[in-house]
Amino acid sequence: MSSDLIRVENLTVGFGGKSLMKDVGFTVAAGEVFVILGGSGCGKSTLLKNMIGLYRPMAGRIFIAGEDIVQATGDGKRAIQRKFGVAYQAGALFGSMNLIDNIGLPLEEYTGLDAAARELTARMKLSLVGLAGFEQRMPAELSGGMQKRAAIARAMALDPAILFLDEPSAGLDPITSAGLDELILRLARNLGITFVVVSHELQSIFTIADRVIMLDKRQQGIVAAGTPADLRDNSPNPWVRQFFNREAP
Amino acid sequence: MLGGRLDAAGVAPLWPEARAALAAQSGRAVVVDAAGVEYCDGAGLAFLVDLLRQERPAEAAVRIVGLAERFDRLLAQFDVEQFRQPLVRPVVDDSLLHRIGLASLELAADLKTQVAFIGEAGRALAAAARSPGRVRWGDALAIAEEAGVNALPIVTLVAFILGVILAYQSAVAMRQFGAEVYVADLIGISMVRELAPLMTAILLAGRSGAAFAAEIGTMRVNEEIDALSTFGFDPVRFLVVTRVLAALAVTPLLAVYADVVSIAGGALVLLSFQVPLATYFNEVFTLVGMSDLFTGLFKCGVFGVVIAGIGCLRGLQTGSGAAAVGISTTRAVVSALVLIVVVDGSFAIVFYHLGL
Numbered sequence: 001m002s003s004d005l006i007r008v009e010n011l012t013v014g015f016g017g018k019s020l021m022k023d024v025g026f027t028v029a030a031g032e033v034f035v036i037l038g039g040s041g042c043g044k045s046t047l048l049k050n051m052i053g054l055y056r057p058m059a060g061r062i063f064i065a066g067e068d069i070v071q072a073t074g075d076g077k078r079a080i081q082r083k084f085g086v087a088y089q090a091g092a093l094f095g096s097m098n099l100i101d102n103i104g105l106p107l108e109e110y111t112g113l114d115a116a117a118r119e120l121t122a123r124m125k126l127s128l129v130g131l132a133g134f135e136q137r138m139p140a141e142l143s144g145g146m147q148k149r150a151a152i153a154r155a156m157a158l159d160p161a162i163l164f165l166d167e168p169s170a171g172l173d174p175i176t177s178a179g180l181d182e183l184i185l186r187l188a189r190n191l192g193i194t195f196v197v198v199s200h201e202l203q204s205i206f207t208i209a210d211r212v213i214m215l216d217k218r219q220q221g222i223v224a225a226g227t228p229a230d231l232r233d234n235s236p237n238p239w240v241r242q243f244f245n246r247e248a249p
Numbered sequence: 250m251l252g253g254r255l256d257a258a259g260v261a262p263l264w265p266e267a268r269a270a271l272a273a274q275s276g277r278a279v280v281v282d283a284a285g286v287e288y289c290d291g292a293g294l295a296f297l298v299d300l301l302r303q304e305r306p307a308e309a310a311v312r313i314v315g316l317a318e319r320f321d322r323l324l325a326q327f328d329v330e331q332f333r334q335p336l337v338r339p340v341v342d343d344s345l346l347h348r349i350g351l352a353s354l355e356l357a358a359d360l361k362t363q364v365a366f367i368g369e370a371g372r373a374l375a376a377a378a379r380s381p382g383r384v385r386w387g388d389a390l391a392i393a394e395e396a397g398v399n400a401l402p403i404v405t406l407v408a409f410i411l412g413v414i415l416a417y418q419s420a421v422a423m424r425q426f427g428a429e430v431y432v433a434d435l436i437g438i439s440m441v442r443e444l445a446p447l448m449t450a451i452l453l454a455g456r457s458g459a460a461f462a463a464e465i466g467t468m469r470v471n472e473e474i475d476a477l478s479t480f481g482f483d484p485v486r487f488l489v490v491t492r493v494l495a496a497l498a499v500t501p502l503l504a505v506y507a508d509v510v511s512i513a514g515g516a517l518v519l520l521s522f523q524v525p526l527a528t529y530f531n532e533v534f535t536l537v538g539m540s541d542l543f544t545g546l547f548k549c550g551v552f553g554v555v556i557a558g559i560g561c562l563r564g565l566q567t568g569s570g571a572a573a574v575g576i577s578t579t580r581a582v583v584s585a586l587v588l589i590v591v592v593d594g595s596f597a598i599v600f601y602h603l604g605l
Binding site: 095096100107110111112113114116117119120121123124125127128132135136138139140156157158159190191 | 256257258260261262264265290291292294295296298299322323326327328331332336338339568569570571572573
């Protein structure tokens with residue numbers, strides 16, 4: 001049996017009958033930090049939204065822990081979605097709730113834990129992402145980096161095996177960004193969580209990624225796959241080397 | 250002794266029992282044998298931390314032994330001392346007196362803001378009158394189309410049904426005196442002077458006033474208003490003047506349209522009471538004068554300015570987050586409805602004393 005936790009097969013995604021990428025396939029192994037990389041507008045976030053079942057692909061299949069999220073509907077789809085957590089680009093914390101209630105909401109809905117148990121569990125999630133003491137803050141009272149960390153804590157509320165992160169470092173200062181990278185690595189190594197990260201922050205990718213796939217909108221698909229260092233140094237594709245070496249066209 | 254899977258489903262029934270068992274053994278040391286634990290996730294770790302954080306004398310401490318190394322490493326990430334103190338939720342004074350005090354302060358602050366806004370908007374409108382070329386007429390026309398032309402279907406429906414209801418209600422009573430024809434006077438005067446302007450204003454408040462607040466509120470949340478300010482643009486000139494001018498133009502036009510549709514609705518009903526169309530319209534045009542029409546239209550103009558102004562003000566007052574936009578929208582509609590009634594009542598008194 002394969003140890004692949006996620007398997008994407010012959011995926012074609014797009015909007016309004018127009019495809020953004022065609023016939024894409026890749027796998028993500030359990031416990032790895034997998035990065036989807038590419039230039040602006042190449043469809044990284046669209047691919048992610050297909051993988052988490054928010055968009056329906058034009059063709060292809062996406063298996064999450066052996067179950068096809070593309071074909072699943074209703075309760076079946078929701079059951080697959082509970083196997084992963086998602087931290088969105090802008091955090092997407094619920095603005096009318098403080099942090100402890102943001103994290104407590106999925107615990108309240110999906111577990112039989114009583115209020116005290118939910119509160120302690122949520123406090124421990126916040127402590128894991130370095131936000132102990134901020135439990136009663138409202139999202140609007142937090143900095144961008146803190147919101148992203150809180151979003152990761154909320155995504156971990158139900159202890160999913162997989163976390164999808166959409167541009168976690170975007171818009172953050174280098175120190176906050178490095179802190180977030182360290183958090184991702186710590187969670188992956190200590191808790192064994194599998195990460196799928198959409199990013200185009202090169203420094204962050206070299207720090208966190210076990211494996212990378214690189215998308216290109218001209219070729220409508222994956223143009224390179226491997227470790228970041230491998231792609232930078234050995235890719236036969238000049239555009240990939242140019243991207244990794246930050247060279248102007 | 251603990252065993253099996255310590256996940257949310259596993260610990261949920263166990264947790265209250267464990268708390269009760271610890272409380273029952275409050276004076277004795279407790280050793281929890283966790284050698285049988287096969288799986289432990291975040292909820293399981295929270296359960297173990299909860300056992301360890303209980304306030305007990307040193308000689309009655311709780312110890313966890315035999316936990317597999319991989320779970321023990323995860324547990325070691327947490328400082329139990331940090332979770333010993335309960336999370337204290339801020340206490341909100343919910344007494345009646347406190348709430349009345351808060352509401353009074355909010356009302357006073359709101360009135361102050363409204364006065365300041367009237368001043369700002371008045372200055373911007375005066376500047377627009379002095380230099381009409383600086384008004385963004387393209388924006389104003391687009392808003393007028395949305396608030397006016399696109400409101401025609403709902404105005405048609407409501408005005409027509411209002412005319413029909415008014416005609417039926419009054420015709421049944423009037424027939425007892427053989428005075429069905431005077432229903433035309435009743436419909437004509439009440440619609441033109443009062444009901445059409447009021448109905449148009451209420452529809453505009455629910456439709457466009459709310460839309461103005463939501464749109465400007467979302468711009469506030471997205472920092473677009475800050476962007477306007479930092480470019481040196483006056484948000485009132487950009488956002489408020491165009492909306493107020495658009496509402497000032499379309500509200501009277503919608504009211505005239507509502508007058509026509511509602512009177513036509515009444516005419517159809519009176520046909521069934523054997524009142525010919527010629528008689529009906531002759532009665533309406535004889536009794537309803539230009540002063541009735543213009544007082545109605547004047548009120549409509551004021552209603553339009555009030556609705557657009559309060560919608561924009563509530564939008565500009567929006568706080569942060571999605572909920573704030575909802576609050577602004579609700580406040581815009583409620584404030585507009587209150588102001589419409591107050592302004593209408595004031596006009597009734599003024600027109601009476603002026604003999605209009």
